[in-house]
Amino acid sequence: MIEVTGLTKRFRQTLAVDDLSFTVSPGRITGFLGPNGAGKTTTMRLLLGLDRPTAGRATVNGLPFRELARPLTQVGALLDATAVQGGRRAEQHLRWLARSNGISRARIAGLLELVGLGHAAGKRVGGFSLGMKQRLGLAAALLGDPEVLVLDEPTNGLDPEGIRWMRGLLRSLAAEGRTVLVSSHLMSEMAVTADHLIVVAQGRLCADAGIAELVRPGTSLEDAFMDIIGRSAP
Template identity: 70%
Template sequence: MIEVSGLTKDYGKVRAVDDLSFTVAPGVVTGFLGPNGAGKSTTMRMILGLDAPTAGSATIGGRRYADIARPLTKVGALLDAKAVHPSRSAAAHLRWLAHSNGLPARRVDEVLGLVGLSAVAGKKAGGFSLGMGQRLGLAAALLGDPEVLILDEPVNGLDPEGIRWVRGLLQALAGEGRTVFVSSHLLAEMAMTADHLIVIGQGRLVSESSMSEFIRRHSATSAIVRTPDLPALQDLLRTEGLDHRVDVDPEGRQFLEVPDRTTDEVGALAFAGGVALTELTQRRASLEDAYMQITRDSAQYRAQPAHPAQEEKR
């Protein structure tokens, strides 16, 4: 378990992290989200003892990272995949790490096979692509078979197969009862990977909840309805004072969207009014919708919309 309590970090007059507190529990994948400059990387660095906090504390299993003996056996981390001597081979890099923590040399071959780098084990890391560098960083994080994983943008540069592999790996590790803490800007991927979310903005905690609760709480849902008797259904909705709009699907068929209403509510209303329905589905907002809603006032860098239509959609 990772416990962050009152964590604060000042760089001169700039406060990067501001009285931040949260818990990362074992057994689930916890996603760490926030706009650029929100303090995610700084927070991860403080958890790992790479930056000293101005105030507060961060512990892993009740201890500071600096107090953990043979830390690779307890905590695996990937913060910067480029933090490798470019003239060392992938295998040599991992052998050095293994030796520093008293790990058997055979573990190097095991993790290279796990991440798909066995064929390039003897090649210099400086010649690796971004995706290969990420795989080497993941191999280093997994080297000690740790109980806790802290990963900053682990799928950056990976191809679709690699991204899917990382997703399955993280979920499998969490399923074994390990603590998995991962940041990413790929919201669609995070939606498929994480069970729990911690969201920060301008160094402060914005939200901490399950994925489903976060989406439900911070974005709207609507009921999508198709019927052969559109005017009759519209009359029913108007009678109940329910807002709705008519739209057309990609196949050119008209449908009604009823915001902030469930399919149970709309279906019961149609049944009571004797209106037959040919489709009744719930349209749920995405993680991206919910994230944009909750962080809209926390973004440090905000681009202007390229076209007025972009602004209208927000």
């Protein structure tokens, strides 16, 4: 599971994450919500060892990401689907990642088929649409068959069919007992995808509860979100 305890990150005068604590449990989809600048991406970067916290701790299965052996086999992440070398071919990109973590190349063809890129295995990523890059990023996240997935806006750039496909895939991964943390601004999608919600604003925790607890009958997740954010405002 993912555990965040007293996590704090300050960039000079800006307090991006403020004493944040929460747990992401396996077997369900946890939505990570907050307005722009709430600290969601910074929290994910701290969790994945891309930034160092000012204080506190973020761990996966009890260890900081930097201490994990062969981390791709334990944590799959998608933060920025466009951060791929454009001249690299899709299959080549996954082969390079597999080699870096001692993962069998035998998984690559099947994963490309799973995410709908079997036809594009030999094509250069620079020619991919944003939706195709998202699918490739998801294949990279699944490459090591990890127990934990950390995904930032995974439906960005996908068409309605792709969004529905992503929803079904995330549900199946959670049903297998994996820990799935998904950040998104799409309230309508989170309403039909997430089982549990963590809501942050100004770097602080505002809500940590099941979606059924937060959304009252006759209201929407958007209504609940705006109410939570409004109550957290200084």
